[in-house]
Amino acid sequence: MLNHSLIEKIAKQLQQDDVAALLVAPSHDLMFLVNHKPYLCERFQAFVITANKDVFYICNQLTELEAQGFMENHPVYAWKDSDGFVEVVRKAFERYNLLGKRIAVNGAVRAFNLVKLMDAMEFTPTNGKDYLELTRIIKTSEELDNLRKSSAIVDKVFEDLIHFIQPGMTEGDVNNEIIRLCALYGGEDCHGGIVAVDANAANPHYFGTSGVIGEHAVVEMDFGCTYKGMYSDITRTVIVGEATEREKEIYNLVLQANLAGEAAAKKGAWIPDVDLAARKVIEDAGYGNEFNHRLGHGIGYAGHEAPYIHGDYKMHLDCGMAFTVEPGIYIPNEIGIRIEDVVIINEQGETEILNKCTKELIEIKRD
Amino acid sequence: MLNHSLIEKIAKQLQQDDVAALLVAPSHDLMFLVNHKPYLCERFQAFVITANKDVFYICNQLTELEAQGFMENHPVYAWKDSDGFVEVVRKAFERYNLLGKRIAVNGAVRAFNLVKLMDAMEFTPTNGKDYLELTRIIKTSEELDNLRKSSAIVDKVFEDLIHFIQPGMTEGDVNNEIIRLCALYGGEDCHGGIVAVDANAANPHYFGTSGVIGEHAVVEMDFGCTYKGMYSDITRTVIVGEATEREKEIYNLVLQANLAGEAAAKKGAWIPDVDLAARKVIEDAGYGNEFNHRLGHGIGYAGHEAPYIHGDYKMHLDCGMAFTVEPGIYIPNEIGIRIEDVVIINEQGETEILNKCTKELIEIKRD
Numbered sequence: 001m002l003n004h005s006l007i008e009k010i011a012k013q014l015q016q017d018d019v020a021a022l023l024v025a026p027s028h029d030l031m032f033l034v035n036h037k038p039y040l041c042e043r044f045q046a047f048v049i050t051a052n053k054d055v056f057y058i059c060n061q062l063t064e065l066e067a068q069g070f071m072e073n074h075p076v077y078a079w080k081d082s083d084g085f086v087e088v089v090r091k092a093f094e095r096y097n098l099l100g101k102r103i104a105v106n107g108a109v110r111a112f113n114l115v116k117l118m119d120a121m122e123f124t125p126t127n128g129k130d131y132l133e134l135t136r137i138i139k140t141s142e143e144l145d146n147l148r149k150s151s152a153i154v155d156k157v158f159e160d161l162i163h164f165i166q167p168g169m170t171e172g173d174v175n176n177e178i179i180r181l182c183a184l185y186g187g188e189d190c191h192g193g194i195v196a197v198d199a200n201a202a203n204p205h206y207f208g209t210s211g212v213i214g215e216h217a218v219v220e221m222d223f224g225c226t227y228k229g230m231y232s233d234i235t236r237t238v239i240v241g242e243a244t245e246r247e248k249e250i251y252n253l254v255l256q257a258n259l260a261g262e263a264a265a266k267k268g269a270w271i272p273d274v275d276l277a278a279r280k281v282i283e284d285a286g287y288g289n290e291f292n293h294r295l296g297h298g299i300g301y302a303g304h305e306a307p308y309i310h311g312d313y314k315m316h317l318d319c320g321m322a323f324t325v326e327p328g329i330y331i332p333n334e335i336g337i338r339i340e341d342v343v344i345i346n347e348q349g350e351t352e353i354l355n356k357c358t359k360e361l362i363e364i365k366r367d
Numbered sequence: 368m369l370n371h372s373l374i375e376k377i378a379k380q381l382q383q384d385d386v387a388a389l390l391v392a393p394s395h396d397l398m399f400l401v402n403h404k405p406y407l408c409e410r411f412q413a414f415v416i417t418a419n420k421d422v423f424y425i426c427n428q429l430t431e432l433e434a435q436g437f438m439e440n441h442p443v444y445a446w447k448d449s450d451g452f453v454e455v456v457r458k459a460f461e462r463y464n465l466l467g468k469r470i471a472v473n474g475a476v477r478a479f480n481l482v483k484l485m486d487a488m489e490f491t492p493t494n495g496k497d498y499l500e501l502t503r504i505i506k507t508s509e510e511l512d513n514l515r516k517s518s519a520i521v522d523k524v525f526e527d528l529i530h531f532i533q534p535g536m537t538e539g540d541v542n543n544e545i546i547r548l549c550a551l552y553g554g555e556d557c558h559g560g561i562v563a564v565d566a567n568a569a570n571p572h573y574f575g576t577s578g579v580i581g582e583h584a585v586v587e588m589d590f591g592c593t594y595k596g597m598y599s600d601i602t603r604t605v606i607v608g609e610a611t612e613r614e615k616e617i618y619n620l621v622l623q624a625n626l627a628g629e630a631a632a633k634k635g636a637w638i639p640d641v642d643l644a645a646r647k648v649i650e651d652a653g654y655g656n657e658f659n660h661r662l663g664h665g666i667g668y669a670g671h672e673a674p675y676i677h678g679d680y681k682m683h684l685d686c687g688m689a690f691t692v693e694p695g696i697y698i699p700n701e702i703g704i705r706i707e708d709v710v711i712i713n714e715q716g717e718t719e720i721l722n723k724c725t726k727e728l729i730e731i732k733r734d
Contacts, residue, residue, distance in 0.1 A: 061659035062571045066572070082642070105478040107409060110475075110476070110477065111481040112473070112476070115481075119494070125482050127479045129409075203430070203432050205408075206433070292428035292431070294449065304408060311449035
């Protein structure tokens with residue numbers, strides 16, 4: 001089922017930008033347009049919207065039937081493995097008068113496929129990653145509600161984890177429990193996330209599984225799932241055993257930064273100021289270089305989407321926006337602590353912190 | 368740990384092709400070069416090999432530490448979320464004299480990131496997808512052995528499935544059992560695969576889960592896992608209840624095509640001829656249009672890699688190559704049947720069919 005109003009909106013935007021068409025490869029973006037997510041392998045496929053409001057699909061014969069299923073009698077141009085996709089794209093580009101024009105690509109198109117097209121025909125590629133992300137930057141009431149429910153699931157998971165974690169477990173053990181609990185509480189796409197012990201957490205995107213929780217350990221957990229397609233994303237860091245003064249100092253700094261960021265995240269706030277509000281807490285304490293990433297990212301049908309919360313994202317927060325606030329301090333070979341909530345500016349213009357589970361420092365002690 | 372001999376090989380090839388550098392985003396390709404697979408989000412990151420044998424890495428600060436861990440003191444150029452990646456890439460390109468030159472991208476680089484680079488600096492992008500795939504097209508004895516073991520795992524899984532499948536189960540139930548059994552028998556990356564009932568299987572890349580196995584049903588299962596990193600990939604189609612004459616006819620045609628393809632897959636064979644040997648069986652029976660994909664694909668550290676087995680892949684089969692033979696017949700709104708094995712040309716130049724489980728038509732009858 002095509003989303004005709006969204007297609008019309010995008011087409012109008014393309015016209016304003018003097019872009020002749022947008023290629024959308026399988027992704028959350030495409031899901032929004034056609035209510036279906038085809039499987040993407042190395043073979044080129046894309047939904048195409050032109051500035052003239054035409055739509056068509058290009059795919060391998062392998063998925064022609066599938067594409068016809070959601071394209072509502074709009075053309076599907078299918079290519080054969082033994083012929084390659086370039087000539088079929090050229091035929092479609094000629095038909096819709098796209099040759100020589102500016103053609104945008106969404107975030108999922110692969111560069112090597114774009115290069116094949118550029119080698120074979122005349123057009124100017126442009127970055128179209130934002131077209132669809134920006135159309136869904138303001139969530140509907142229903143979407144906000146699903147975000148709330150998605151966050152409530154991971155809150156419950158975290159509360160159970162406090163009772164689950166034991167010395168001797170591996171990061172993988174904890175991650176498997178996260179996956180199990182997310183599913184148990186009604187999450188979809190329960191992919192687990194990051195579980196990082198001690199110095200492993202100094203790498204903010206650590207994805208190992210073999211680290212073992214010792215009698216004394218710092219355990220950082222960053223995970224999410226979806227509910228009716230809307231993502232959750234939470235990070236909590238707990239101490240197994242008794243926290244040292246050093247751990248308390250760093251934890252408290254990150255917590256103050258998290259609270260400062262959330263306090264600044266008001267309707268109408270300038271996004272770089274929100275980033276700075278949290279960052280300043282950490283910088284003032286001398287750990288500026290150890291907070292080496294943006295404050296957060298938008299969240300919705302994709303785990304990461306607009307608005308991105310950093311010093312160069314020039315936009316004001318508005319009703320219906322949803323994003324994370326997730327400051328961290330990462331000290332190589334020593335420790336990493338991050339605290340993350342999902343935050344929305346709701347329909348009334350109020351700031352709502354969707355994650356309700358505690359951010360106080362938790363010390364897990366077992367007898 | 369960097370694979371210096373592979374880097375040298377690629378650099379030499381780049382020199383021959385008058386390409387100044389290859390950008391390798393996280394992927395199986397990168398795993399081969401640095402023995403590590405960083406997590407890829409929307410942020411640009413790439414390992415760069417120049418024709419002068421220099422290597423360096425570009426990534427977000429977020430993963431700088433991780434990259435330093437595998438780069439053995441080679442430079443890591445890290446960019447900040449608030450600055451973006453383009454200026455850091457420009458600095459590196461200037462340092463290595465890459466501006467204005469031909470720059471290749473591997474299969475994992477995203478088009479929108481390439482476009483951002485093209486908008487900001489002068490260079491000619493080229494398709495570098497094959498550089499790494501071709502260097503691993505000839506498997507070592509150890510890799511061939513791991514492919515054998517990987518296929519042995521899915522053979523055992525299939526044998527168990529014959530006893531598991533029952534009317535009333537959904538496609539998702541069968542897929543979950545596949546995941547469980549693959550792990551039980553020692554598989555890694557047990558991602559399940561396609562389970563498609565009746566007309567759902569007419570879409571060769573169907574990924575639904577809600578179809579229900581009836582008292583009479585055609586159940587197509589296409590799945591794999593890895594063993595020491597090497598993929599398996601098997602498709603078997605079984606009948607629940609008694610096969611109709613029509614089902615027998617189509618099954619038998621696909622089986623004959625599978626056998627003809629495997630018989631043609633000899634050392635030295637011209638790949639288009641191998642594709643044709645199988646295809647002709649199906650074409651001669653009048654179902655040519657219903658076999659709408661290539662005969663197969665190479666397999667190894669990636670599920671799909673060179674050599675691709677179709678009419679336009681101009682290469683001879685040689686010792687050490689591993690690939691699938693997977694003809695199918697897909698009739699919209701009715702049925703889909705595919706039979707797939709992994710095949711290797713072994714060290715002695717013999718053709719080995721790695722999947723040993725039966726391809727005879729199986730009728731599952733429960734009392």
